[in-house]
Amino acid sequence: MTKYSNNNDYANDYFYERTTAHIDVFQKIALDKDLISDIIEICDKIICALKNKGGIYLCGNGGSAADAQHIAAEFVSRFYKERPGMNAEALSVNTSILTAIGNDYEFDKIFSRQLEAKAKAGDVLIGISTSGSSKNVLEALKYAGNHGILSVLLTGGFDKPELKGAADYIIKVPSTDTPRIQEAHIFIGHVMAEYVEHEMFG
Numbered sequence: 001m002t003k004y005s006n007n008n009d010y011a012n013d014y015f016y017e018r019t020t021a022h023i024d025v026f027q028k029i030a031l032d033k034d035l036i037s038d039i040i041e042i043c044d045k046i047i048c049a050l051k052n053k054g055g056i057y058l059c060g061n062g063g064s065a066a067d068a069q070h071i072a073a074e075f076v077s078r079f080y081k082e083r084p085g086m087n088a089e090a091l092s093v094n095t096s097i098l099t100a101i102g103n104d105y106e107f108d109k110i111f112s113r114q115l116e117a118k119a120k121a122g123d124v125l126i127g128i129s130t131s132g133s134s135k136n137v138l139e140a141l142k143y144a145g146n147h148g149i150l151s152v153l154l155t156g157g158f159d160k161p162e163l164k165g166a167a168d169y170i171i172k173v174p175s176t177d178t179p180r181i182q183e184a185h186i187f188i189g190h191v192m193a194e195y196v197e198h199e200m201f202g
Contacts, residue, residue, distance in 0.1 A: 005077065025184055034075040038169050042124075042131055043195045045150050049124050050200065056088040057149075059111040059140050060128035063094035065181050067128055071189035079193045083201040091140070093114075104199060111140035119146030128154045130181045132163050141167045154188060156181040 017046035029035060046056060056075060058068035068090040075088035091111045092098065103111045115125065125144040127137040144151040144167075151167040157174045173184040 007076050018197040021180055022183060025173065025175045025180045026193055029184060033173060038171060039095050041193065042152055042169055043192050045065065046124050047199055049056060049122055052122055054123045056124045057091055057115060058126045059091040059137055061134050064128035064130060067186050071193060074193035079197045081197055081201050108135045108139050111136050112147055115140055115143050124150045126152045128185055130156050130178050132158055138166060143160050154185050
């Protein structure tokens with residue numbers, strides 16, 4: 001990619017810098033064999049859960065809530081292939097449930113309480129937290145870990161020792177820049193949905 005030569009063209013330089021930052025993150029992901037191996041393992045376990053009539057639950061806040069909904073939709077509707085719907089649900093979509101739990105208990109419980117009501121051993125929880133500090137996501141992951149639910153955390157490249165053991169798999173995007181992390185999260189969600197769809201329906 002060639003940078004614009006006119007240094008006074010702020011808009012072009014701004015776009016160039018953000019684009020190259022995005023590309024840099026994705027190049028690091030493409031070269032990280034351990035990260036790719038973990039994503040493939042997660043996909044294989046999602047396939048196992050779905051074949052055993054299990055479900056995929058996703059949760060996050062703000063933009064990560066939107067990502068959770070987006071990824072769930074790729075499983076339930078379709079990605080590339082005409083095939084049966086796959087059982088996936090974002091835990092951020094029912095405002096009555098969210099506000100009831102937040103009001104009756106506390107906001108930190110809005111996802112874990114739903115898992116208590118719906119999920120079972122053998123299901124999969126994917127928590128999305130750009131910072132890795134979202135208490136309600138961490139509570140949901142903790143509940144999953146205590147109840148035989150495979151737990152996955154998508155987060156950024158922050159060095160937070162307290163995250164050790166927070167989930168069965170912690171997928172860290174190699175960036176500490178929120179927009180770049182979120183762009184990679186939706187890419188990873190797309191890859192997972194595509195891989196699972198291909199492996200299950202050929």
